[in-house]
Amino acid sequence: MTERESRIERYFSWDPKHDDEFSSMILGDRSIGGKGRSLLYGIRALRDTGEPDLMSVTMPRALFLGSDVFDDFVESLPGRDELISNGTPDRIESAFLEHPLSEEVVERVRAFLADMTDPVVVRSSSIQEDSLKYSFAGKYLSDFLGNFGTLDDRTRAVCREIRRVYSRIYFPKALAYRSRHGIGDDSMGIIVMRVSGRWRGDLYYPTIGGVGFSRNYRRWTSRVTMEDGVVRFVFGLGTMSTKREYARTCSLSNPFLRPEGQDSYTILRHSQERFQAISRKLFEGASRERPDTLATLNVNDVWDDIFPWYREEMCQYAQMYRGDEGGGYFTSPNATPSGDRSVSRICFTFEDFPKRHRKFFERMRRTLSVLEEAMGVPADIEFAYEPREEHLELIQARPLWAGSGVSSEALESIDRERIILKADRMVTNGSFRHIPSLVYVDHAVYGAARDFNDIARAVGAVNDRLKGERFIFVAPGRIGSSNPLLGVPVQYNELSNCCCMVEVGIPKMGYMPELSYGTHFFSDLEVDGVLYMPVFEGYQNNLFRQEWFDETPYEVGPHKAIRIYRGPFSVFTSGERNIGMVVTE
Template sequence: MMQYPHLVDEMRGIFIAALEKKGIAGEEEIERKVVEFLGEQSGHESPEDRKILKEALVDLLFAVHFTTDEIEAHINLARKRDRFRELHRVVNEERIQPGRVIRALRDFCNIPQGDLYISPSEAEGVRVALIDRFISNQLPFIGIAKQHLTIRDIDEMLDHVYLNRRRPGKIGGKAAGMLLAAKIILPRLQDREPDLEEYVRLPESYYFSSGIFSDFIDYNGLHYFRSQKYKTRESIEAEYRNIAELFRKASFPPDSVNDFRAFLERLGEHPIILRSSSLLEDNFGHSFSGKYDSIFLANQGSLETRLEEFMWGLKRVHMSTFGPAPILYRRDHSLLDFDEQMGVLVQKVIGRRFGDYFFPFAAGVAFSRNPFAWTPRIRKEDGLLRIVMGLGTRAVDRVGGDYPRMVPLGNPLLRPQIEARQIMKYSQKMIDVLNLSTNSVETAASMELLHKIDHPDLFYAVSVDEDGFVSAPLFKGMKIDLRRSCITFENFLTKTPIVPLMKKILRKLEQAYGNPVDVEFAWDENRLYLLQCRSLPVRETAGVVLPRDVPADRILFRNNLCLFNAVIPDIEYVVYVDPRAYGRIREYEEKTAVGRVVSRMNRALQDRRFVLFGPGRWGSNDINLGVRVGYQDINRCLALAEIAFEEQGLTPEVSCGTHFFNDLLETGIIPVAIYPDDRENAFNERFLLDAPNLLVSLAPDLGQYTAVVHVLHVPSNTGGRLLHILQNEREQKGMGYFAHAGEDAVGT
């Protein structure tokens, strides 16, 4: 106590409050005891004598009634209040250097935490100031984070933060969301649920602040890039093609390079991923899904080699800030004037090494609300998992000819497929892995890879086709014939705690956010790793009633797979990519050109009400299974219809959880799946093919594509009627029909 003479009076005030709270003696009782002790001499002693006697009595009572640990905790409370006052002063100074704030924070946190705290009302202002200074200035995020992030949480985070000396910056939205999710699930000051504490982890993470990006721009005189966002779309696209060479030649300041070198020495040779974490990313209502780059690095070899690869990885993430997709996304969401800056979240890749390959057992995306309830037995509020074996890239990207496992958490073994042939067909065929020798993400055939590496968790991943019945292995030592196997995750879902864990995690996060959420995760060696958390865009549309008795000649399509309730009235134009004509194209370049034609129509019709119809999977990375487009190529359409003819083997994928799907949700674009060969579906292909094609009138230089891309003006071919699209999620029925604006389907 005497070690802190300037705090002695404050400590005794704390002692008296504790004695009174325990019912031993309050201020008045202690004063009375002092008077009794002085007896007849009372009134003749000096004030100093009375003070000394009172202090001695307080100390005696406290020593008698409290343990040594309790006494130390109360002394530390006085110390914490002292350091807190300094922290409060420093963190609210406008132009103070971050180093001084960090020192004041460290001084406070160096005092043992104990179980006596600064009052929440006092601490809230400091928490908000620290969050705003180092993490995020987005008010919706701060409103939630201040309830869950403690001052000590922020201090621990700063041990892993790399700040720029000249431009401090923040860690950005993606890093902030991950950190907040972890503290909601595993809080510091509340009781933790034992199962969550046992299984849930964060990957080893480091935060490279947005100031590093800003300083890089300053150091290389690249200020003019800050005006890229105001240029025309054509200029943005043209100039972005040259930015890689410019960034490759640019350099980081020497002190930043030294920081990077020290970081890699500290980290060692473990694979890492450099993830974008811009200031706006993963915020409420605008997630920027897939708009910025994330870079996997093998991080192997000499320090200087690793340093060069690391710096080029940082540059690649930074330069994606100026790409067409994020700029147009910001323009569409009225975010263009915000000074977007890029932080980078660097994480050790979760997984194990198998020869040259590195990957986790499983990864995916989890939703607190299930957007794909294909049967009434599924409750949307139970949530959904979209899960793959290997790196999670196959779960968040639209991949061709492959399928993740979709798991309704309320009934995890329920699946759309029943027959063995269907289960085998709609299972994951390929696994994404990080090749440590080539320093690249590669895709391997799943069964070939599993045969080669002898994965110890094979029991949890696969099922075997035995005489037309697909079943999971009965026990771990059971011999598995991979030639007749497919990835189903049956044992993973039933013999590990993944399902109850995810249900609990999603429930806690949705409750804290006050909004549905999605979570990216990985699972390896019996641990669940949180990689990302963000607010989930959700479409809430009242029930939709489909019109009856619509004349056949006024129906464009009927479908029986509807993800949402939706009403899209008064559609004037249809852009139709003929699946059969597209399938006949053999040259890769010709197929990519079709995507560019669609992009041109997206611009030409941007002020009109139009929809896109095309083959298989829009946005797929396999150009043979769908037109390759990005957000910037389809962002003006009202609906995106995917047409699957059996003869071509094209299949619309339920893309819930992919970046592409999130784009559709946030932009209000309705996905529509049409199976023309299904008896419950209908599709008037002749109408789309026979109507006059306006492609050349909109773009005279695209005449060579008129056999593949058809653009038609609906009213000109329907007696003035417009196209209306309705989707009924509950009944799993939808239709597109022609009617005059404002009248029902059978009106004249």
Template sequence: MISNEPLQPDDRVSTGLSGLDEVLDGLRIGDNVVWRVSDLDDYRRFVLPFVDAASDAGRQIIYLRFGDHAPIIRDHPSVRTITIDALGGFESFTSRVWHLIEQHGRGAFYVCDSLSELLNAWATDAMVGNFFRVVCPFLFELDTVAWFALHPERHSRMTLDRIRQTTQVMIDVHRHGDDVQIHPIKAWRRQSPTMFLPHREHDGQFQPITDSSDATRLQASLELEHLHRQPLLDYWDRLFQEASRALSDQDTDCIDDLQEQVLQVMISRDSRILELARRYLSLEDLLGIRSRLVGSGYIGGKATGMLIARNILLKDATEPWQSQLEPHDSSYLGTDAYYAFLVHNGLWPAIMRQRSGEGYLSEAPALRAAILAGKFPHEIQAELERLLDHYGQYPILVRSSSLQEDGFGNAFAGKYDSVFLVNQGAPEQRLSALEDAIRQVYASSMSEDALVYRKQRGLDQREEPMALLIQRVNGRFHGRYYLPDAAGVGVSRNTFAWDSSMDPEAGMVRLVMGLGTRAVDRIEGDHACVMALDHPMRQPFRNQDESYRYSQHLVDLLDLQDGKLDTRPLSQLLETTNDLPMDHLAEVDRAASTRAEQIGLQGPVWRLTFRPLVQRTPFISRLSHLLQTLEAGYRHPVDVEFTLHLDQQGNPAFNLVQCRPLATIGETGPVALPGDLPERKLLFRTQGHFMGGNINLAIERVIRVDASVYAGLSTSQRYDVARRVGEAVRASGVPTLLIGPGRWGTSSPDLGVPVRFADIAGVAALVEVSEKAGEMVPDLSYGSHFFQDLVETGIAYAALFPDIQHCRYHPERLPGAPTPTSTESAVNRAVQVHDLQAQHLQLTGDVVRQQLVCYFTD
């Protein structure tokens, strides 16, 4: 920003007052001028001569109007007034100002309202300084001159110091009756023996106070005047100081008002979330959140959902959740810390490029890399050190909690990163690992999946700052390993009931041993235990062998020795760890145990069926009550993540780590299944194994992955198939049915097609088929992030098991697939595209009868 080239004559700009020009040696092109005043009239009296002089010089003059105070400039013929709403938040306001500066180009002059007015909109004083650190260098770069005012007593010293460091000119104005004095504090690249002395105004001239006795008296009078004023506290801190006072004094008139103020600046802007928060987060609760907050600003959707859900249980439940719910031990990194990080690392120009239509996706990789290389402001680092002191060496989880996340209709499930930290080693090492984790979560906001998700929902131009939820990982130390006894995802509405006797309102759970990552992600080679809460022992398997085969065999845990999240086979884990609660979670497979003994292997073979937990403990009744209570509090179905801590008898205590409104496909009204459907018109039919309630979709294209071809492909070719499918979906433009073997979205190509959700987000319906070729089996993965995406985007889902009695599937009846040539690649042969211009498909599902049929209409 700063150049050492000699000044040219045309660099000079007049303040409009010859005496002030003499004091400052004039202004320079590129100057940002900050006036620190106690009364805005003292700013106005200097602004008007400046505007007149700029008008006489033929300058373009822009007045940025954003304050609640009376206008600084009224009806000046040479001034264009642009009103900007600051209530939309730091990012939208700063972006608007940035684009205005960009639009008006080089050489424009600006007059701005008092920066202190931004506190009324943002509450957080630090963001005023960050705004100035963003726009001041940009104004300088475009050869502008811009004037700002602020009330110094309303800002913290940190903010005042940052503004001073960034601006080129800063002037204090003091008034005693009719006596006005100015005191230049900074004038970049200018110097004189008396420039930085106080100056008294007399007949338009400014005389330096050169007598030290006069200067001392002036300073003493100023200190006396400010003696009884509030000390320089951050606006944010003053708000919470007042909240503490109101609670201490039981000032009921103030408590409700302060609760609302804090909710608006720390919890959410969403009206539905705010309505929930008013009912369940008291002012005392909000002060407790503040005590665990690093920085300032919003705590984000994920943190808010977790806290509201806990209070719903503690306040509304008929059961004593105080004893059944583990105390939370979470900390929060506010959204202002995210913006401070971006500003501190000079990334705002990159943010503006990425926010543009043409740069939305193309600029993201470079911005992501810059975030990963960024440094933290010193004040944030110091607070992170104190946070780590609190957690000691317990493992912690750093989770995204963006402003829009986990709200009504926008869960962002799996779009942003969460990072487990084993939190071992020296304090410096643990701090470095925490900073890396925070950078990783920040950078994940620039992932293609997240950006496409936002664009599809019309959120790409909405403010989406990243807050963080930092949680102590619930669990136990088992030698070198650390893991919870069990974890799961619970949903209060079972829209994936695979049996007609199941009540969708009873809810559902997806349960695993160890870390809950296996409950929310579709991970290769393994299966979580899926239970309908009204029939927890009824499984979608034909026999016990199949139940064992499709149970959990791998356990996610933290390896303290290797310092990372890892996966271990249960059998291997049991060889080295003898204090796992297997009696409460698993059953012995007697046949497998006998075979193991015959070949010299020790110990029983355990199968994670969770039957002991279901049959011997109140787990199901407690989870059902938890989900029903939360649904009643939210007045909407919910989706929760939790861990379990088992006592010696196996009784579970719940640690609620996440709660959000459940996204569901709305009912389309009564659905009429075709009565006398000729067999030749049937593509597939199934009883159960579909999701989304009532379905009535007209299909014009089918994209199908041929399992017989796919089974013979190499791993790299299978990833090529995933890319080819994504290309076909994006090129479709009509209602499309996607059919493939095994699991869509799996991370293992051996189990299905490893597409990203962003690649297939435009389809109308998704079908997973159990195929003998390659033994690829659908995963009943309700609660997984991939599945949650299907629910939120209204994509119908079905799992087909052609070998079972109530399922029929005839892919050979699909018309219009191009005849493969001998030279065509195996990848192209695997992906078959069927355009159905003359013979449309109808997909119809009846949630009450649990019947789904897909048939040709012509």
């Protein structure tokens, strides 16, 4: 057995119930699931280094429920077999919510909440998530609760969300993922965890949340290497960093390099404006049956609420964009931008953050290196950070899933006249030959439409029609975005037959791919071996051959925005050279 194999075996055989620091946090005799066990293993690995900067990394207070708690719950569920076989998602969820948890679970939740009134999150931690091969990113559920009211109210709310997370084991998204990969039944552990952050007025959030990776598999420039590692972070709750929203992406070896370049307007277009927080005001107007306290806010709307908590520090996070005839420029933030007509937008650029907090990047690089060594495989983390106190909290630590890919063909032999799409960043090694179909969402029709969700569902219908037949999917902006103005809001399971996704940037229409490595979207791409290319119209070393798409015969899809071209086509990508191409055969 090699040293790497030995580390992997040690990682999988480690049981937190046998660790005195963690055993009191666990209810149940069996596994607490991959997400829970990996987090505790990561904390143990950092503790064991003896290095002060790593030993000071904490995790939020948490309660872990073993998978046997879930199994006992499901086995006692009335009409279980028929419900699981034939029930709709709504019916399954209703049945789970009506069935009580055991008194032992309720009392442990009550004890956990008794002296802890900060917001909490109820997170899935399934058995199948404990894998080096499958990510399950975003396939289940995490629910945020403000944790308001009496102890009885708070206990009931958490127990309700535990049952809601349990029900997701049998929802179509998870069933389809397990079926696609030939994975059998799953069982669910639960993490009830204090949300990282603090109250700032009526909003609760950490200053910074994000994800980090010990390897950078999708480089945006040859000036960084795969081994450098990468972080992707946002202002507020890190939930926005795992979605296809804008975030700051930094190589850990050179955090000053921006994937989008240094042009002010381009930075503006790629910078975060929306952030997430727990809202006290939302709770006050919400249903007590299921209070919705997770708010998505625009910094331009709540600037007066957040600026007083940072003042001079805010220049590390936000900037004000002032438009002029020369293209615009950024200035440092001030207290009252609303009265200044020259300020067009405020956004989180984190311009000064790498300069002011170089230690953060060094500490993150060391943290990821230790975790990779401890697990025997590249590491993936979620974190929260308070720069003022240099307080780093680990929210998740687990293996970084990466598809094996295939070697790329020799790019020099390709006839340039056959190239219809070309990219120069964010690609890995891979190739697909003789792809029979290319599905294209026309950016002009999509931009004029308002039935965005209908277009997304129509893409899913094409995917179903092409079952068993691979295709290339080309669309404007960000595929799978939660904001349809930024890209087609198609679900990942609606692209199950896709072997390559191409995001086309049309700057004049506001469609810009976002190099969101680290999102659940990219985790799925890596695991499934789906190739990805961002193509920017008009950019050097990029090609979007519009005339080919306009002049080549095509079939109109279920929606007029969708075109289906018949090939065959081929895709070639080289991570070493950062070149990707789609060519006609």
